[in-house]
Amino acid sequence: MPLPPKDQGPWVGGIPEEKTENFNMEQLLEKKKKIDSLLHNKYTKWVTIMFTDLEGSTVLTEEAGDLALRTVIKN
Numbered sequence: 001m002p003l004p005p006k007d008q009g010p011w012v013g014g015i016p017e018e019k020t021e022n023f024n025m026e027q028l029l030e031k032k033k034k035i036d037s038l039l040h041n042k043y044t045k046w047v048t049i050m051f052t053d054l055e056g057s058t059v060l061t062e063e064a065g066d067l068a069l070r071t072v073i074k075n
Contacts, residue, residue, distance in 0.1 A: 054069075054072075054073070057069055057072075060072065
């Protein structure tokens with residue numbers, strides 16, 4: 001990518017033809033805030049997780065194995 005002519009001032013990234021005086025940090029931060037909010041609203045949701053314990057399951061698993069416990073749970 002070619003560098004801009006010297007009369008345009010220093011290049012800070014982006015399209016080289018853009019002049020640095022067009023660079024507005026406040027606008028960029030506002031756009032970032034909006035994008036972050038959209039992503040948060042789309043991909044964040046509440047979930048409920050329930051943990052249970054079957055009495056004697058640890059002993060059954062240790063003595064008879066995992067498949068035996070799964071059979072007990074299915075029935």
